[in-house]
Amino acid sequence: MKKRFFFAGIALCLLLVVLWGFYWYQKPRTSLASVKASYHISAVDLYKAFAANEQAANRKYLGKIIEVQGQIDDIKKTDTTFSILLSSGNDIGGVNCSLTETLQKILPQKGQMVNIKGKCIGFIMDVNLSDAVINP
Amino acid sequence: MKNFLLLFLFTLALQKSHAQMYLTRNGYIGFFSKTPLENVIAENRQVYAVIDPDKKNLAFVSLMKGFLFAKELMQEHFNENYIESDKYPKASFTGNFTGDVDVKTEGVYPVQVNGQLTLHGITKPIQVPATIEVHQGKITGKSDFKLTPADFDIKIPSIVREKIASQMDVHVLVECNPK
Numbered sequence: 001m002k003k004r005f006f007f008a009g010i011a012l013c014l015l016l017v018v019l020w021g022f023y024w025y026q027k028p029r030t031s032l033a034s035v036k037a038s039y040h041i042s043a044v045d046l047y048k049a050f051a052a053n054e055q056a057a058n059r060k061y062l063g064k065i066i067e068v069q070g071q072i073d074d075i076k077k078t079d080t081t082f083s084i085l086l087s088s089g090n091d092i093g094g095v096n097c098s099l100t101e102t103l104q105k106i107l108p109q110k111g112q113m114v115n116i117k118g119k120c121i122g123f124i125m126d127v128n129l130s131d132a133v134i135n136p
Numbered sequence: 137m138k139n140f141l142l143l144f145l146f147t148l149a150l151q152k153s154h155a156q157m158y159l160t161r162n163g164y165i166g167f168f169s170k171t172p173l174e175n176v177i178a179e180n181r182q183v184y185a186v187i188d189p190d191k192k193n194l195a196f197v198s199l200m201k202g203f204l205f206a207k208e209l210m211q212e213h214f215n216e217n218y219i220e221s222d223k224y225p226k227a228s229f230t231g232n233f234t235g236d237v238d239v240k241t242e243g244v245y246p247v248q249v250n251g252q253l254t255l256h257g258i259t260k261p262i263q264v265p266a267t268i269e270v271h272q273g274k275i276t277g278k279s280d281f282k283l284t285p286a287d288f289d290i291k292i293p294s295i296v297r298e299k300i301a302s303q304m305d306v307h308v309l310v311e312c313n314p315k
Contacts, residue, residue: 026207027207028206028207028208029204029206058225063201076162078162081181083182085161096161098162098182121199121201122201124197125161126161130201131204
């Protein structure tokens, strides 16, 4: 009798491990909408940090969720996403945010001031944020 | 040297006095792995590309962390184990194309693209067919080709080898605007 409980217990544990593994394996890339930002910074200051010292800025911001405030310089629509370029105050670069359209509540406009939360993925000409959402 | 070249190209692209260059910061590169067990798709929509149709030069740069997967765990494994994006954050391509493209005449021009692809810290020459479309003052570059991760010393552990194809289908689509 005791033995049976023992094996049932082991089987249950195994089942839980398998389910847990399956859950993590299947877990979709989550939206950042409910994730708290690690940093709040203006687009101008974020760009300056990367332009001045990319390595140091990467150490601080890379992979982090950042909420950036800035003015919309340009909007580009693609098939499933749109990209917003926040002005850094100079012509060379800005903050390039890639947004998933279905997650957006408000449609932005050029020249508008917005708060955009996204994951910092690095720097090429602009600071790049992916999986971004506009914060109201 | 490579970074200098890219910077040079991008800087040229931003100077109005120079011959017409075409630029995008929202280009698309996607790669697809198909096996009977699992299909994997990763897409990057923040690819930087410059095309100079006069000199027939082109350059691409993308951040490895910009490749997004449907599953979080796959994206994590891609960045941490396979492509090692903290060590090699960028992929780049510089090269040129053969074939005539007339930016004043709308149409689709087939071209052959030759150049150096740097991925995972390894630079290899590649040669791929592509098309360049001239439409409403924009230049759209498009190419589909195959890449073998092993060529770039990207190691796929045997435990997942069944799920990841030995060759990836790569799609490139860049819609560049005059700068």
